[in-house]
Amino acid sequence: MKNRTEIENRKGPDFRIFGQIFEPVIPGIVTAGICSGFAALIAQFVPNYTDRPVIAALYCLLSLVSTSFMSFMSAWVGYSACKQFGGTAILGGMLGMITGLEGINTLSQAVGLYDLADPAASILCSGRGGIIAAILGAWLIAKLEKWMRQRMPKSMDMVVTPFCVLVLVLIPYIFLVMPLTGLISTVLCTGVRLVCMSEHPLVRVLAGYGCTALFLVAVMMGMQYAFVALYSMELDTFGYVTLFPTLAMAGAGQVGAGIALLLKAKSAQNERFANVIRASILPGMMGVGSPLLYGVTLPLGKPFVTACLGGGFGGAFIMASGVASSGWGASGLLGIPMMGAGPVGTKGMLLYCIGLCISCVMGFLLTFFTISPERVKAV
Numbered sequence: 001m002k003n004r005t006e007i008e009n010r011k012g013p014d015f016r017i018f019g020q021i022f023e024p025v026i027p028g029i030v031t032a033g034i035c036s037g038f039a040a041l042i043a044q045f046v047p048n049y050t051d052r053p054v055i056a057a058l059y060c061l062l063s064l065v066s067t068s069f070m071s072f073m074s075a076w077v078g079y080s081a082c083k084q085f086g087g088t089a090i091l092g093g094m095l096g097m098i099t100g101l102e103g104i105n106t107l108s109q110a111v112g113l114y115d116l117a118d119p120a121a122s123i124l125c126s127g128r129g130g131i132i133a134a135i136l137g138a139w140l141i142a143k144l145e146k147w148m149r150q151r152m153p154k155s156m157d158m159v160v161t162p163f164c165v166l167v168l169v170l171i172p173y174i175f176l177v178m179p180l181t182g183l184i185s186t187v188l189c190t191g192v193r194l195v196c197m198s199e200h201p202l203v204r205v206l207a208g209y210g211c212t213a214l215f216l217v218a219v220m221m222g223m224q225y226a227f228v229a230l231y232s233m234e235l236d237t238f239g240y241v242t243l244f245p246t247l248a249m250a251g252a253g254q255v256g257a258g259i260a261l262l263l264k265a266k267s268a269q270n271e272r273f274a275n276v277i278r279a280s281i282l283p284g285m286m287g288v289g290s291p292l293l294y295g296v297t298l299p300l301g302k303p304f305v306t307a308c309l310g311g312g313f314g315g316a317f318i319m320a321s322g323v324a325s326s327g328w329g330a331s332g333l334l335g336i337p338m339m340g341a342g343p344v345g346t347k348g349m350l351l352y353c354i355g356l357c358i359s360c361v362m363g364f365l366l367t368f369f370t371i372s373p374e375r376v377k378a379v
Helices: 002-009 016-022 026-045 053-070 073-084 089-099 103-110 130-149 154-196 201-220 224-238 243-247 249-267 271-285 290-300 302-321 332-338 347-368 373-377
Strands: none
Touching: 016 073, 026 053, 026 332, 053 073, 073 089, 073 130, 073 224, 089 103, 089 130, 089 154, 103 154, 130 154, 130 224, 154 201, 154 224, 154 243, 201 243, 201 249, 201 302, 224 243, 243 249, 243 302, 243 347, 249 271, 249 290, 249 302, 249 332, 249 347, 249 373, 271 290, 271 332, 290 302, 302 347, 332 347
16 A cells, blocks of 8 residues: 555654545544534524424434544544554554543543543543544554564464454553543643633634634645644544634635636736636635645745735634634535534534635735736736
């Protein structure tokens, strides 16, 4: 597999590994997030839905889809991670599943690591470390499995190797990996909470603007995959994601800049470039920003900057408003159903739409008044 070779030969930290691990999982994240959003809408706008059999059944179905993924996300991620690292995928899935089982609490109590007064503060408890623990555990499984398969007789390999690998990894995984990654996750999520959910609006505004304005720069450097880890830790810790709705505003800034450039291209009678922009705007509105980014704004230079700066205004509004999502993946207009989570609830969907409009308008204005038709004519 191409991914295995890349991972084995890679030197130094490379955040792309998170993208490779989560790529097969993202359809589930999107589907579960959208279903959770629609279920929240039903609960919000149909208070007596339990008395209406059809609506109650629809709510139940939506909740089942959401729960089927969110409750076992560590298992899905562990499966995908182990496959990427070159191990037996199902072993990584089993280890990820073990992470969230109630038996972890029983084991923790037996060795004195469980805090009965505040279970969430326990050194070891069910779900501790979450997705990051599952990824690290999958890496350990893959490494040990490769080592054992080279030394195990072929006649015993199929039965003995998987058993020995899982058993040997399980003890250090539960008592070392889960507590340590849980501590890391707690520290990072506390930092995110102090900034994204700060009691001081100015802190949220500045953080929202800065993160959104710089996000596409991070995308160009391949660092967007580091945010995936933060999204997953937020979802594990809080049950919702605050960073994703904010960063999604960067794409809306690109759309606004694209519309401004379309008008400039028409004015300059550059029909070829105008057609490129037209073909890129609709995907951009749906959350697919690559055509606009790499085909329109970035080649011109300054529009990329104005789009980033314009998107920052929407990001500042979103973070100041406390909008949170039930997942990540789908952005733009397709992300609306996921924006009903967190403290603001389903009101977040409306606030998210307002944020998109702010980003689009500011991206348009900053681009329209700084780019001349002559600059577009030369493209």
